[in-house]
Amino acid sequence: MFRSRSKDEQAATAKVTASEPKQPRDPQAPKGRPTPKRNQAQAQRRTRAHTPANRKEAQKAAREARRADMARQREALANGDERFLPVRDKGPVRRFARDFVDSRWCVAEFFLPMAVIILVLTMLRQPGIQNIALLLWLFIIVLIVIDSFVLWFSLGKRLKQRFPNENLKGVKPYALMRTLQMRRLRLPKPQVKRGERP
Incomplete structure (x- = not known):
């Protein structure tokens, strides 16, 4: 009366459900989370796009950013641009x-x-x-x-x-x-x- 289904029956049921096409989500149905604001979504996309794949790439990106920052500081020290001066000179x-x-x-x-x-x-x-x-x-x-x-x-x-x-x-x-x-x-x-x- 309360016997468990055999393994063959379970496999057949799984094949039937896998072969059925997945129903598209109703656009009016709630998705279970709030829609992010545009600036948050853009920031998330940017971080995903610029996140280095491994540690070596992360170190290289940090080194490049530091080099660009130092170049901007040198140029600012030469021409007096307040925006890029070191903190002690601002x-x-x-x-x-x-x-x-x-x-x-x-x-x-x-x-x-x-x-x-x-x-x-x-x-x-x-x-x-x-x-x-x-x-x-x-x-x-x-x-x-x-x-x-x-x-x-x-x-x-x-x-x-x-x-x-x-x-x-x-x-x-x-x-x-x-x-x-x-x-x-x-x-x-x-x-x-x-x-x-x-």
């Missing part, structure tokens, strides 16, 4: 600090050439020239310290006037580090001439 406050430094003569920017000259003078075997070189070294260091103090306080005053509600943390050390570079070697490239008000 923003109107940092731009103002750069322009403030670039618009004036700084003693610190001549440190490297003077250091080379002093080094050559100290290598000479004449005591008088070596004493002059040491005094020159001391004189340059004192001038750099004084100029840095003047820049620190004048820039701080101008920043408070110009950007009263902005976060000014780290801007003055950023400007001082810029003074240590020779003008033509500074990155981002100077956008103002000497003597021009930023």
Whole structure:
């Protein structure tokens, strides 16, 4: 009465159901999930299209993206394009600090050439020239310290006037580090001439 069907009967039933054509889904019937928004569907398609097949391809794609990003940053550093600058150089406050430094003569920017000259003078075997070189070294260091103090306080005053509600943390050390570079070697490239008000 309640016996199980034989294996032959089960196989025959499976063949019949497999040979029957699959009924198309009624378009009015609910599909059991919400329709995604267009931007979500496009994003899913893009991620599926750009997802690398294996780890090697993923590393290659990451390397290419990093290389393209670095090229954009180098170009931005050369022409001052704010969109692609590194994070430490972005923003109107940092731009103002750069322009403030670039618009004036700084003693610190001549440190490297003077250091080379002093080094050559100290290598000479004449005591008088070596004493002059040491005094020159001391004189340059004192001038750099004084100029840095003047820049620190004048820039701080101008920043408070110009950007009263902005976060000014780290801007003055950023400007001082810029003074240590020779003008033509500074990155981002100077956008103002000497003597021009930023």
